[in-house]
Amino acid sequence: MRKGLYPMLSVEDALERVLSYFHTLEAERVPILESLRRVLAEDVYADVDIPPHSNSAMDGYAVLAADTRGASAARPKRLQMIADLAAGYVTETEVTAGTAIRIMTGAPIPPGADAVVRFEDTEREGDSVDIQVEVLVRENVRLAGEDLRKGTLALRRGSRIRPQEVGMLATVGRKEVLVTRPPRVAILATGDEVVDIDVPLGPGKIRNANSYSNAAQVQRCGGIPVLLGIARDQAQDLTQKIRSGLEQNVDLFLTSGGVSVGDFDVVKEVLAAEGDMTFWRVRMKPGKPFAFGQIGGVPLLGLPGNPVSAMISFELFARPAILKMLGIDKWRRPTVGATLVEEVKRKDERRHYLRVRVETEGRLEGGYLAYLTGEQGSGILSSMVHANGVAIIPEDASHVPAGTRVQVMMFDWE
Numbered sequence: 041m042r043k044g045l046y047p048m049l050s051v052e053d054a055l056e057r058v059l060s061y062f063h064t065l066e067a068e069r070v071p072i073l074e075s076l077r078r079v080l081a082e083d084v085y086a087d088v089d090i091p092p093h094s095n096s097a098m099d100g101y102a103v104l105a106a107d108t109r110g111a112s113a114a115r116p117k118r119l120q121m122i123a124d125l126a127a128g129y130v131t132e133t134e135v136t137a138g139t140a141i142r143i144m145t146g147a148p149i150p151p152g153a154d155a156v157v158r159f160e161d162t163e164r165e166g167d168s169v170d171i172q173v174e175v176l177v178r179e180n181v182r183l184a185g186e187d188l189r190k191g192t193l194a195l196r197r198g199s200r201i202r203p204q205e206v207g208m209l210a211t212v213g214r215k216e217v218l219v220t221r222p223p224r225v226a227i228l229a230t231g232d233e234v235v236d237i238d239v240p241l242g243p244g245k246i247r248n249a250n251s252y253s254n255a256a257q258v259q260r261c262g263g264i265p266v267l268l269g270i271a272r273d274q275a276q277d278l279t280q281k282i283r284s285g286l287e288q289n290v291d292l293f294l295t296s297g298g299v300s301v302g303d304f305d306v307v308k309e310v311l312a313a314e315g316d317m318t319f320w321r322v323r324m325k326p327g328k329p330f331a332f333g334q335i336g337g338v339p340l341l342g343l344p345g346n347p348v349s350a351m352i353s354f355e356l357f358a359r360p361a362i363l364k365m366l367g368i369d370k371w372r373r374p375t376v377g378a379t380l381v382e383e384v385k386r387k388d389e390r391r392h393y394l395r396v397r398v399e400t401e402g403r404l405e406g407g408y409l410a411y412l413t414g415e416q417g418s419g420i421l422s423s424m425v426h427a428n429g430v431a432i433i434p435e436d437a438s439h440v441p442a443g444t445r446v447q448v449m450m451f452d453w454e
Contacts, residue, residue, distance in 0.1 A: 046301065046329075048321045051356060051391060058332055058357050061339045064367040065221045065291065072209045075201045077262060078219035079366045084195040086212050089185035094149045095127075098180045101140040101162060101169055102153035105177045116163070116170035125150060140169055149181055156180035188212075198367050200262075200454075223292055223365040225258045225358075226285035226338075227251050228268040230278065230297040230307050231345060236270065249421065250296040250350045254343070257354050258294075261362040266290055273298070278310045286336040291365060293338050294358060297345030300329040307342070315340065323435060325390040326418035327353040346418035352393050352430065355451075374453045377445055378410035380431060384440040391435050395427035398448055410448055428452045 049057075067081035096102065103119060111117040119140040123133045127146035135141055135152035143149075143156060154177045161173040188194055194212050195205055201219070209217055229251045237247045248270055255265035268285050271278040285293060298307025299319060308331070311317040317333035317340070326349040331342025341358050343350040355373070363371035378398050386392070396410040413426035429450040433440055440446070 046319050046321045048323055050323050054320060054322045054330065054332075055357060055360065058339075058341070058361055059364055061334070062361045062364045065223060065365050067218045068221050069216050069218050072206050072214060072217055075209070075217050075219055076203070076206060078201050078222070079262065079368055080195055080197050080199045080201060080205075080217065081220045081367060082218040083193055083197045084209065084212060084214065084217070086188040086190055086192050086194050088212075089190050090187040090211055091182055091184060094184045095146050095182050096143045096149060096156045096180065097145065097182050098156055098158045099145050100143060100156045100158040100180065101171070102135055102143045102150050102156055103140045103171065103175070104135060104137060104153065105155040105175050105179070107137060107140075108155070108157065108171050108174045111171045111174050113172045116172045118165070118168050118170050121164075121167050121169050123150070140171075142169075154178065154181070198369055200368070220365075220367045223263045223362055224266055224288065224290045225263045225362065226266045226268055226288065226290040226293045227254050227258070228271055228281055228285060228293070228295045230271045230273070230295055232273045234270050234297070249347050250343075250345070253347065253351055253421075254294055254296065254354055254358075257351065257359065258362065261359055262366050263292075263362045271295075273306045275306055275310050278306060279314060282310070282314055282335060286338060290338055292358070292361060293335055293340040294343060294354075295331075295340065296343045296350045299331040299342040299344060311335065311340065311342065317342075322353075323390045324352075324356070325388065325392050327356070327393075328390065330357075332357075344418070347421045348395070348424055349418040351424055355430075355449075373449045373451070375432075375447045375449050376429075376453075377407040378431065378448045379407055380440060380444050380446055381409055381411050381442060383442045384412075384433060384444075386433070386438055386440070389435050389438075392433035393430040393449075394433060395423040396429055396431045396448060397427055398429050398450065407445065408448075410446065 122139045123141045125131050125141050125143045125147045127144045130148050131150050135150055141150050155175045157171050157175050163170045194208055229248050234248050235245045258265040266288050268281050271281045315333055315335035320330045321328050322330050329344050343353045360371045395413045397413055399409045410431050413423045429448040431446045431448050
């Protein structure tokens with residue numbers, strides 16, 4: 041296809057085509073302490089009632105609620121203390137009318153008792169205890185199965201595992217759990233102008249920021265980045281690095297640079313020679329040039345070379361692909377309604393993704409304030425550093441005055 045004739049796709053059309061190539065990866069079993077931030081590949085059910093027995097929610101006295109009727113600090117009800125019960129132990133001693141058992145938090149409710157009075161609401165007198173408040177049946181009692189009943193769903197397949205999920209896995213007796221294998225993502229920068237980050241900058245050179253920002257994005261999604269370095273604008277070097285990446289059993293290939301209409305044709309020619317590639321223009325700014333296809337059977341996303349373009353393109357296309365490989369259905373970033381503080385002028389009919397800082401302290405009725413984070417050029421990486429989201433300006437919005445309500449896709453809200 042000649043320069044300038046690449047098809048122009050909407051963001052939705054491009055994403056649909058990309059995601060059609062991806063599927064959930066196979067599962068692997070890991071110890072639960074190694075499962076943090078991984079994705080469940082199985083439904084997990086409670087093996088017992090949780091809690092397994094009714095127990096005390098407070099340190100206090102197990103009683104019959106009826107024995108506390110009318111109790112107050114001025115007119116306490118005196119009960120005979122007949123036993124002590126610590127957490128982790130049970131008793132066969134039954135609470136009957138006029139008696140109480142001293143009980144610790146977590147200890148099983150003894151036979152006959154139907155409520156617990158807190159220590160703070162009692163006064164001990166030898167083997168007797170004065171109850172100074174009236175309690176209701178089941179007050180300060182955690183009922184057996186009130187969290188989960190045996191056999192009910194505790195954790196759903198496709199959920200991201202957080203510390204609380206690890207705790208639930210332990211609660212239901214799981215030492216190991218089935219999780220989706222994390223995708224391995226090859227990352228390759230291209231261009232004669234790009235140098236390693238520890239190399240002194242010469243005339244016309246720039247540091248390889250894209251590989252590291254994209255690698256960090258991969259890690260944040262739950263994938264494993266495989267950094268391949270920099271391929272020069274030479275067919276032999278680019279071909280060798282692509283083949284090296286494929287030898288490392290990757291599930292996705294990301295390149296940055298060399299896919300714009302005005303770029304040298306080396307990247308396009310090598311990608312087309314090594315696989316089945318399609319080059320697009322996506323109706324978005326930043327990030328219009330884009331390549332997609334397969335190299336050696338591995339899906340490849342060719343991202344633009346400018347750092348902001350590469351990061352935004354990753355968010356819109358690579359991130360959903362990685363999450364789909366992990367088995368996550370709800371891959372869309374959360375959005376929030378916000379009011380733009382500044383005017384935005386448009387020069388084309390692409391969908392614009394403006395880097396903004398959403399301020400929660402300056403809330404307006406029905407939304408938030410969104411401040412532009414400086415110049416919006418595709419090479420201004422600091423605009424991403426200061427942003428916590430991107431304001432989405434539709435293709436048909438020719439002029440966006442200050443005060444316009446927009447949707448903001450939030451980066452920092454999981």
